[in-house]
Amino acid sequence: MSSRALRRPAAITAVIASALAAGLLAPGSASGSASGGEVRIHDIQGSTRISPLAGKQVAEVPGTVTAVRAFGSSRGFWFQDADPDDSPATSEGIFVYTGSTTPAVSVGDAVTVSGTVSEYYPGGAAAGLQSVTEITKASWTVHSSGNPLPAAFPLRPATVPNRYAPDAGGGSIEGLELRPHSYALDRYESLEGMTVAVQDARVTGATNTYKELWVTAEPGHQRTARGGVLYHSYRDANPGRVKITSLLPYAQHPFPVANVGDELTGTTAGPLDYDNFGGYGIQATALGELTDNHLARETTRKQDADELAVATYNVENLSPKTSKAKFERLAQALVDNLASPDIVALEEVQDDTGATDDKVVTSGATLKKLTDAIAAAGGPAYQWRQIDPENNKDGGQPGGNIRVAFLYNPERVSFTDIPGGDATTPVRVVGRGGKATLSASPGRVDPANPAWEDSRKPLVGQFSFQGKPVFVVANHFNSKGGDQGMDGRFQQPARGSEKQRGEQAKAVNSFVKELLAADPKADVVVAGDLNDYQFSPALHALTEGGVLTDLVNRLPREERYGYVYNGNSQVLDHVLTSRGLSRVDYDIVHVNAEFADQASDHDPQVVRIKP
Structure with a gap:
C-alpha cells in the first residue's frame, strides 16, 4: 500500500x-x-x-x-x-x-x-x-450483507481508446462532455470509482518502494524489446498504462515484487482511483499471480584496444553518507556491466557531507569512496576531475551541491590539465594552428548564462587518447519539475521547464560550434542526463546545424530508453558525438530502470569511438 x-x-x-x-x-x-x-x-x-x-x-x-x-x-x-x-x-x-x-x-x-x-x-x-x-x-x-458485486469493467485494447486526451488548447478539460469511446482519459474518468479489471497484465513499471507498479491494458502497444512500453512521442502517452496498488492485507497477500516484462497472471481487479503519483490506477481487491519472466541485467562488450569508451551514469545523489551497498553496486555495474569505460561522465555527485546544508562544496570524499569501490570490484584505478560549485547554486537537494564529474582510467587515457577553471570562469576555445584546445581543463561552459540558474553547469574536459585530443562535455540539464502532468486536467499539458533546457541546449551547441570552428575535425562527445526526450525541442536545439548526432536515434526503435517513469520507458540520458566521429558503437546498458531493485533510477550508457 x-x-x-x-x-x-x-x-x-x-x-x-x-x-x-x-x-x-x-x-x-x-x-x-x-x-x-x-x-x-x-x-x-x-x-x-x-x-x-x-x-x-x-x-x-x-x-x-x-x-x-x-x-x-x-x-x-x-x-x-x-x-x-x-x-x-x-x-x-x-x-x-x-x-x-x-x-x-x-x-x-x-x-x-x-x-x-x-x-x-x-x-x-x-x-x-x-x-x-x-x-x-x-x-x-x-x-x-453478502450481496453479489457488479461485474468488473474489462480494461483491454478494445475498451481503451488510442487517443489519450481531448485537446483544449492548453486549457482545462473539466467542462467538456466525456467521450469514453474517443479518449483514454475520458474512458478512465467515466469509470472513476467503479470496479475494473485487467487480465494477464504485463508489468511496464517495476514495483517501487511505495508498493506500486504499472501494467498495461494494451500489451501490443509500443512494446519495448524487454517488455515495457515505449514513450516515443508527445502524441502517444501509451493510454493503456494503469498503476496497481493493493487494498489486500499485506500479511496474507504480500505485494508482488515485479520487474518490467513480468506479468500479473489472471485477474487484477478493484475500484479505479486517481492520485497525484501516477494518475489513474486500480486499488486492487484481487491481484494476479506474479509470473517472473527473469529479466536479466545487461552487460556491454569490452572496448577494443583502438576504441575509446565514454560512458555516462547518473548515480542519484551519491555522497559519503550513501550506503556501502550502493557504492558497491555502482562499482560492480561500471566494472562488469559497462566493462570499465575509459571515461565516465557522472551526474548527481554530492558534496562530502551530502544533503547537510553546511556550506561544504568539495566532493573528494565522495569520489574517493566510489573509485575505491571500483578498484575493490576489480576495476581500474580511476582518477577524477571536477569543479566545486558555488554553494546551493546548482539545484538538487539543498546542501547537496550536486555536480557533474569525470572519472578516467590513466592506463588508457590521459587528462590534459590546463589551470584556470573554477565555478564562475567560463571556459574558452583556443585555436592553435588549425587545432582546438581549451583555456581551462576542466572548465565550465558559460556558467554565468541565466540558462544555468539553479541548475548544474556543464563541465568540459580535454583528454588524450593514443595521442589524439578528445573533448568531452558532461551535462545535467534542469529537471521537469513544475511541468503539468500528462494525465492532468490541462490538455495539452504545458511543459514550462522546456524553455530553460532549450536555452541550456543552445549554450552547449554554441560551445561545440566554437570547437569545430577552431578545428572542423575535432572529436567531441556530449553526454549526460539532459532530462528530456530525443524528440524534444531541447534535443533539436542541441543538434541544430548538424554539429552533433544524438546516438539514441541510431538504436532500433524498441531499444530507445534508459529510464522508466509511471510505466513509460523513455529517454532522459543521451550521448551525442560530433560529425567527425563516424565510427561509433553505442549502447544503453539496462541495469536499473526496469528493476524493482535499483542502484540508481537511470540506466548508464556507453559509446565506443575511434578518434
Whole structure:
C-alpha cells in the first residue's frame, strides 16, 4: 500500500473553496441539497469531470460496497450502483471518504449513503491534476450483507481508446462532455470509482518502494524489446498504462515484487482511483499471480584496444553518507556491466557531507569512496576531475551541491590539465594552428548564462587518447519539475521547464560550434542526463546545424530508453558525438530502470569511438 496516495488536506471544504475561486465549480453549487427525486451515483458523477452536485447534500444514495480502504489517513469505501443508466459517460461508482476512521461496512453490503458531494484535487487544486468526486461527511445505513458485486469493467485494447486526451488548447478539460469511446482519459474518468479489471497484465513499471507498479491494458502497444512500453512521442502517452496498488492485507497477500516484462497472471481487479503519483490506477481487491519472466541485467562488450569508451551514469545523489551497498553496486555495474569505460561522465555527485546544508562544496570524499569501490570490484584505478560549485547554486537537494564529474582510467587515457577553471570562469576555445584546445581543463561552459540558474553547469574536459585530443562535455540539464502532468486536467499539458533546457541546449551547441570552428575535425562527445526526450525541442536545439548526432536515434526503435517513469520507458540520458566521429558503437546498458531493485533510477550508457 502506498503511503503517498493517502495524503489529503484536513478540510475538504477548503478544496471546494479553492475550486470555487478558480472557477472550477459553478457559483452557488457549494451549498444546498439535491432535489427532484432519488439521487443515484451516476447523477452525482455526471457526464463531465466535475459533479453537477458538487458542494450539495445528497441523501440515501443506494449501492453495493465493492471495496474498503481500512488503513492510513484516507480511509473510506467504494460503492457502486447495480442498476446503471444508459450513458457510458456517467460512472456508477464513487468513494465515500471517512478520514482516519475505518468505516463499519463490508464488501457486499447493500447501503444507502448520505453526505456532501465534494471534488478532491490530489496535491491541491493548483497542482493542475484532475479531481476525484467523493461523498464526504457521510452517514450510511446497511440494509443487507453478502450481496453479489457488479461485474468488473474489462480494461483491454478494445475498451481503451488510442487517443489519450481531448485537446483544449492548453486549457482545462473539466467542462467538456466525456467521450469514453474517443479518449483514454475520458474512458478512465467515466469509470472513476467503479470496479475494473485487467487480465494477464504485463508489468511496464517495476514495483517501487511505495508498493506500486504499472501494467498495461494494451500489451501490443509500443512494446519495448524487454517488455515495457515505449514513450516515443508527445502524441502517444501509451493510454493503456494503469498503476496497481493493493487494498489486500499485506500479511496474507504480500505485494508482488515485479520487474518490467513480468506479468500479473489472471485477474487484477478493484475500484479505479486517481492520485497525484501516477494518475489513474486500480486499488486492487484481487491481484494476479506474479509470473517472473527473469529479466536479466545487461552487460556491454569490452572496448577494443583502438576504441575509446565514454560512458555516462547518473548515480542519484551519491555522497559519503550513501550506503556501502550502493557504492558497491555502482562499482560492480561500471566494472562488469559497462566493462570499465575509459571515461565516465557522472551526474548527481554530492558534496562530502551530502544533503547537510553546511556550506561544504568539495566532493573528494565522495569520489574517493566510489573509485575505491571500483578498484575493490576489480576495476581500474580511476582518477577524477571536477569543479566545486558555488554553494546551493546548482539545484538538487539543498546542501547537496550536486555536480557533474569525470572519472578516467590513466592506463588508457590521459587528462590534459590546463589551470584556470573554477565555478564562475567560463571556459574558452583556443585555436592553435588549425587545432582546438581549451583555456581551462576542466572548465565550465558559460556558467554565468541565466540558462544555468539553479541548475548544474556543464563541465568540459580535454583528454588524450593514443595521442589524439578528445573533448568531452558532461551535462545535467534542469529537471521537469513544475511541468503539468500528462494525465492532468490541462490538455495539452504545458511543459514550462522546456524553455530553460532549450536555452541550456543552445549554450552547449554554441560551445561545440566554437570547437569545430577552431578545428572542423575535432572529436567531441556530449553526454549526460539532459532530462528530456530525443524528440524534444531541447534535443533539436542541441543538434541544430548538424554539429552533433544524438546516438539514441541510431538504436532500433524498441531499444530507445534508459529510464522508466509511471510505466513509460523513455529517454532522459543521451550521448551525442560530433560529425567527425563516424565510427561509433553505442549502447544503453539496462541495469536499473526496469528493476524493482535499483542502484540508481537511470540506466548508464556507453559509446565506443575511434578518434
